Amino acid sequence: DTAVSQTPKYLVTQMGNDKSIKCEQNLGHDTMYWYKQDSKKFLKIMFSYNNKELIINETVPNRFSPKSPDKAHLNLHINSLELGDSAVYFCASSFDRGGGYTFGSGTRLTVV
Amino acid sequence: GESVGLHLPTLSVQEGDNSIINCAYSNSASDYFIWYKQESGKGPQFIIDIRSNMDKRQGQRVTVLLNKTVKHLSLQIAATQPGDSAVYFCAEGSGYSTLTFGKGTMLLVSP
Numbered sequence: 001d002t003a004v005s006q007t008p009k010y011l012v013t014q015m016g017n018d019k020s021i022k023c024e025q026n027l028g029h030d031t032m033y034w035y036k037q038d039s040k041k042f043l044k045i046m047f048s049y050n051n052k053e054l055i056i057n058e059t060v061p062n063r064f065s066p067k068s069p070d071k072a073h074l075n076l077h078i079n080s081l082e083l084g085d086s087a088v089y090f091c092a093s094s095f096d097r098g099g100g101y102t103f104g105s106g107t108r109l110t111v112v
Numbered sequence: 113g114e115s116v117g118l119h120l121p122t123l124s125v126q127e128g129d130n131s132i133i134n135c136a137y138s139n140s141a142s143d144y145f146i147w148y149k150q151e152s153g154k155g156p157q158f159i160i161d162i163r164s165n166m167d168k169r170q171g172q173r174v175t176v177l178l179n180k181t182v183k184h185l186s187l188q189i190a191a192t193q194p195g196d197s198a199v200y201f202c203a204e205g206s207g208y209s210t211l212t213f214g215k216g217t218m219l220l221v222s223p
Contacts, residue, residue, distance in 0.1 A: 004155075033210065041120055041199055043156070043213040055210070090155050100146055101211060103155030 003027050006091050006104040013081055014112055020067075021076045021107045023091030031096055032074035034066060037088040037106070046089075049074055050096070081111045120199065122218040131189040131221075135202030135214045140183060142204035146211065147176060147187045150199045159187070159200075189219075197221045 004025045013019050025032065031050040035043050047066045048055045054066065063079045078085060088108050092101040125131050137145065143164040148156035162169045162176045162185075169176050175188040185202050199218050203211040 041216045045210045048210045096208060100158045100161060105155045
């Protein structure tokens with residue numbers, strides 16, 4: 001029944017690996033997002049995506065790529081993982097690109 | 113009291129007190145503002161929002177005040193309860209831009 005669900009909740013992996021985090025929303029929203037939360041709890045936008053356009057935060061390394069098979073899903077693929085990628089990643093969704101977002105419960109990624 | 117250190121600013125209050133969490137925003141063109149609550153191990157959860165043409169909005173036990181002159185936002189929680197302990201974020205947005213989040217304040221409520 002969860003509105004925005006992410007899997008996995010925890011992900012521990014070695015440097016250099018490629019991994020994906022999945023996100024699904026059942027709210028009928030048309031825009032989805034990925035945020036990165038660092039150890040100081042700062043939330044930083046990585047991507048926003050609706051069926052018209054993908055907006056990429058220019059500070060995000062191109063090792064990160066969002067993939068959207070349909071408007072209810074926005075997965076995050078990360079190539080060549082680095083130690084600094086360790087963080088909590090949150091998926092969110094909203095109607096259009098405005099107003100309140102509904103967040104998933106987060107994926108804690110630890111790169112060792 | 114409130115403290116700012118190397119980590120998250122923290123506000124410690126006693127159960128039953130009123131809490132005030134402050135936020136300075138950066139974009140004078142922002143036309144709406146939202147407060148989120150993030151409990152440990154969970155994602156941010158919407159609490160209340162306010163549009164830039166308002167200076168006050170009330171919800172259940174919460175009030176948001178907006179001062180556009182000094183670009184300041186506050187969240188007041190009445191009769192704070194232990195369940196209110198969390199990290200609180202303000203976020204600003206305009207038009208179709210993505211939300212930009214502030215740095216967060218940890219609220220600790222002791223019984």
